[in-house]
Amino acid sequence: MTFTFRPLDPPRDAALLHRWVTHPKAAFWMMRDASVEDVERAYREIAADEHHHALLGLDEYGVPAFLMEKYDPAHRELTGLYEPRPGDVGMHFLTPATDHPVHGFTRAVITAVMAHLFEDPATARVVVEPDVRNKAVHALNEAVGFVPEREIDKPEKKALLSFCTREQFAAATGVAV
Template identity: 80%
Template structure:
């Protein structure tokens, strides 16, 4: 994967990054992000809300210094999954969005999700990563499974039917070893 380049992750600046994020989240390839009709102001407002939330954080992922993906980290005890499953100590929720492009690079999205997982598991308190993608997002289901996620069940969220999936540190390491 060394041909992919270097990833860094920084906290999202809602005011500075809103215009960039608006282009990403309203792109047809980002349909599952459910912000297709958002205005730049809507995007800024949403990420200011996240920035102010104690249990939800947004980050901008850079590839060789250039913005390339969005990562969100949340505590499922308080955000997104409240009442939909029984959280365990060390659970961390995650969303990610690769910047839409007309020139996709083979293996790039897999490299991004791997970088996101490495970032989340860099915190020793993180024991398991939780995701809840739309049941219809088959591409992300395959990607999640490739890095160690195991689907548990479908759940109904207010905005979508989702596939609740989990990945422990051990499952992630096993999946990384299998792809090396």
Template identity: 85%
Template sequence: MTTDTAAFTFRPLDPLKDAELLHSWVTHPKAAFWMMQEATLVDVERAYMDIAADEHHHALLGLDRDGEPAFLMEKYDPAHRELVGLYEPLPGDIGMHFLTPPTDTPVHGFTRAVITAVMAHLFEDPAVDRVVVEPDVSNTAVHALNAAVGFVPEREIQKPEKKALLSFCTREQFEKAVLV
């Protein structure tokens, strides 16, 4: 595995072809905040088939330089998914989730390289002005990663499935954070 963000590419997730791999990732204890610990393979297929059919939600696999799946990324329109009624979305807002898989051989800096690559990928779209995230308030590891790429927490919100920390990162905040 690499920590060079330029080494990553993205491809749309194939809900059927990629379900076994995803199932191993989302049901692992490391992925507790993904809230799919008890999911069956069929549950994972269905969840990602629903996303594939949704014009406001997209799942992508991040690939390493060998073309092997290295992480999962989801992007969504917060005016239509996840945060409807919980904040006032602005034009140019996009929501994001990412998941790095479990490993027995962690690479220092890998997860930070992943979130940096995810953010760079999102900001490649000139229509995106700001990325919105809503991680679980108790997920301190992801709060630190979010801060490292420029996210600023706004407030805690109550979602149906969790208490979340609503945070935002503008293009300028991201650029400033990763250039330091």
């Protein structure tokens, strides 16, 4: 599977994102009760934030297939919860619910997301902080090279702080970055 990325356009993409983030499968996204307007507002805030960016992953036909966020953990999400290093980049991703799952799709998505992040030579390490209860994403993270460090308490959840270096990603996936 091949994916490309484009910046998320909040007014244009809000209805699509609303369907994705309010689905029961997206419970860990914590937007289940959001309105379309709430989703658009949240992503307008991200679009205006120099330390946080939202991108849509597009399939080979240019159709939106997943959501990716990248952020500077020294300024967003993890401020004060760990000691950031130069080159750290935080990441979230969401694959939408589907009635026709494709085997290996989510693994292909996280691999593409990581490869995209490591295309930037300034990215030395990717940081994630998924909910400790989200066992499915922990398994995906480990499959692409993430190593859990410890649990942390965020205002909205207990999270598993994990890291993946460029070398760990390449060793786990065979993708040269």
